[in-house]
Amino acid sequence: MLFGEELMERPRREVAPGAYWVPGWLTLEQQAWLAARFREWSAGPVPIRGAVVNGHEMSVKTVCLGWHWRPYQYTREAVDVNGNRVLDFPDWMVRLGRKALAEVRSEVGAEVGFAEETEAGLAEAEYTPDTALVNYYDDAARMGMHQDRDEVSRAPVVSLSIGDTCRFRFGNTENRGQPYQDIDLASGDLFVFGGPSRLAYHGIPKVYPGTAPRGCGLDRGRVNITMRVTGLA
Numbered sequence: 001m002l003f004g005e006e007l008m009e010r011p012r013r014e015v016a017p018g019a020y021w022v023p024g025w026l027t028l029e030q031q032a033w034l035a036a037r038f039r040e041w042s043a044g045p046v047p048i049r050g051a052v053v054n055g056h057e058m059s060v061k062t063v064c065l066g067w068h069w070r071p072y073q074y075t076r077e078a079v080d081v082n083g084n085r086v087l088d089f090p091d092w093m094v095r096l097g098r099k100a101l102a103e104v105r106s107e108v109g110a111e112v113g114f115a116e117e118t119e120a121g122l123a124e125a126e127y128t129p130d131t132a133l134v135n136y137y138d139d140a141a142r143m144g145m146h147q148d149r150d151e152v153s154r155a156p157v158v159s160l161s162i163g164d165t166c167r168f169r170f171g172n173t174e175n176r177g178q179p180y181q182d183i184d185l186a187s188g189d190l191f192v193f194g195g196p197s198r199l200a201y202h203g204i205p206k207v208y209p210g211t212a213p214r215g216c217g218l219d220r221g222r223v224n225i226t227m228r229v230t231g232l233a
């Protein structure tokens with residue numbers, strides 16, 4: 001498929017107030033580099049695992065940076081895995097998060113009249129994410145509709161996708177049901193949600209096996225990185 005054609009079919013857009021989708025934001029080289037980092041992080045000090053929610057192990061496997069997340073709190077040590085402290089949040093990922101916010105400000109934001117701040121609610125220079133949940137989806141993995149609400153801060157969430165395309169359901173802030181929109185997040189896509197959409201319910205009802213582009217660094221499955229500001233000290 002021609003890259004340009006694909007982007008024309010998938011224009012960047014504001015999905016809801018404060019929620020921005022930028023298809024094809026990462027180059028294949030960047031995707032492959034992040035996929036290689038994912039493999040390193042997965043090995044430990046806290047190995048990747050499915051978090052246990054109400055006695056059930058999630059089908060999505062997660063490894064964390066900066067702070068360790070388990071249902072439903074953040075700690076420095078992975079008390080539900082092996083007690084080890086998680087890896088530090090990398091400085092380069094802070095810069096990447098700021099670049100992501102700058103992207104939605106300058107490209108999407110300019111069209112709708114934002115100057116210094118994104119509608120996601122923060123100037124990018126101030127954005128300092130301190131945790132990342134790095135999720136791995138195999139062919140059968142799903143994530144139910146939920147809010148990201150264990151952070152004290154309401155700074156935006158920056159999401160990056162690598163590997164297989166998935167269906168991403170982005171809903172409302174009231175409940176898990178309608179209204180929601182289904183979009184297909186593909187390898188290299190950026191999604192940012194903040195401001196009035198920060199507490200929107202969202203989930204992953206489906207992964208499309210075998211759709212990862214050649215050269216993205218993953219033969220199978222999907223990796224998603226969500227950066228957040230915990231607001232914890």
Ligand SMILES: O=C(O)CCC(=O)C(=O)O
Nearest residue numbers: 133135148159204224226
């Ligand atoms: O995989 C995704 O795109 C979303 C992940 C997510 O919602 C989460 O980790 O809280």
Ligand SMILES: [Fe+2]
Nearest residue numbers: 146147148202
């Ligand atoms: Fe989430």
